[in-house]
Amino acid sequence: xxxxxxxxxxxxxxxxxxxxxxxxxxxxxxxxxxxxxxxxxxxxxxxxxxxxxxxxxxxxxxxxxxxxxxxxxxxxxxxxxxxxxxxxxxxxxxxxxxxxxxxxxxxxxxxxxxxxxxxxxxxxxxxxxxxxxxxxxxx
Amino acid sequence: xxxxxxxxxxxxxxxxxxxxxxxxxxxxxxxxxxxxxxxxxxxxxxxxxxxxxxxxxxxxxxxxxxxxxxxxxxxxxxxxxxxxxxxxxxxxxxxxxxxxxxxxxxxxxxxxxxxxxxxxxxxxxxxxxxxxxxxxxxxxxxxxxxxxxxxxxxxxx
Numbered sequence: 001x002x003x004x005x006x007x008x009x010x011x012x013x014x015x016x017x018x019x020x021x022x023x024x025x026x027x028x029x030x031x032x033x034x035x036x037x038x039x040x041x042x043x044x045x046x047x048x049x050x051x052x053x054x055x056x057x058x059x060x061x062x063x064x065x066x067x068x069x070x071x072x073x074x075x076x077x078x079x080x081x082x083x084x085x086x087x088x089x090x091x092x093x094x095x096x097x098x099x100x101x102x103x104x105x106x107x108x109x110x111x112x113x114x115x116x117x118x119x120x121x122x123x124x125x126x127x128x129x130x131x132x133x134x135x136x137x138x139x
Numbered sequence: 140x141x142x143x144x145x146x147x148x149x150x151x152x153x154x155x156x157x158x159x160x161x162x163x164x165x166x167x168x169x170x171x172x173x174x175x176x177x178x179x180x181x182x183x184x185x186x187x188x189x190x191x192x193x194x195x196x197x198x199x200x201x202x203x204x205x206x207x208x209x210x211x212x213x214x215x216x217x218x219x220x221x222x223x224x225x226x227x228x229x230x231x232x233x234x235x236x237x238x239x240x241x242x243x244x245x246x247x248x249x250x251x252x253x254x255x256x257x258x259x260x261x262x263x264x265x266x267x268x269x270x271x272x273x274x275x276x277x278x279x280x281x282x283x284x285x286x287x288x289x290x291x292x293x294x295x296x
Contacts, residue, residue, distance in 0.1 A: 020184065021180075022176035022177055022179065022180045023176045023212070053187070053204075054183055054187075054204050054205055054208060055205075056209055056212075057209060057264045057266045057270060058208075083201075084198075085197045085200070088198050088201070089198070089201045089274065092273050092274055093205060093266055093270035093273065093274060094266045094269065094273070095266060095270070
């Protein structure tokens, strides 16, 4: 089955959605991201949706789910690059993505995540300054 | 069991024409299946193409495509599959796109409830019907329990 690639960069996971996702693909991305957060101990997830010209309630729910699951797993999520027409439509649809942090572009999204966790960019870093279980395992 | 005997028909083809709201005269008609996940993607792409050809603004294209996506998914998930008819229509003054989603599924017992924000019988957010209604110019639902549902959405240019 086709998959949306998830890239690991330090303690960060990067996803760029560039295809018109059918529902199962969206669900697979949700599963992949959650298991990768656990496996890599990622502290941040950045999802670039600048190539998406439609975000309907299903994809909106997927984004909200990813953000919520990541939060429970101690990782922050930022969704970046939403097209203006998509933003207008989402709000009119009744979906304002509560609980999902957004930024206009990748740079601003990275800045948001860095502000939340300054250790994000350290090469090979996968844990916050405080360590935690993940850090103990790797030490 | 005498299948089909004595059952009032919910016949999509017969219902098109006079039965379909906002009839106008279609300048062009197409039919697309709504049976699988992949069909929902294909419906989005077809509606996008036609909306762009008709000269809809980007925002209106996005609204119509999003509504189509919600309604196509409803047809697949709740209607047990069906079809979308896409018509280019005109009321004399303006042109628009009419989307008619038809299924022969269980129907909707409480339509008012189904059109309420946040109401869902499935796993969704309950925004499919109510949200789509807000995204288009005209919206109509005809449903018969046990026979099927027909949702009509029109966006005028």
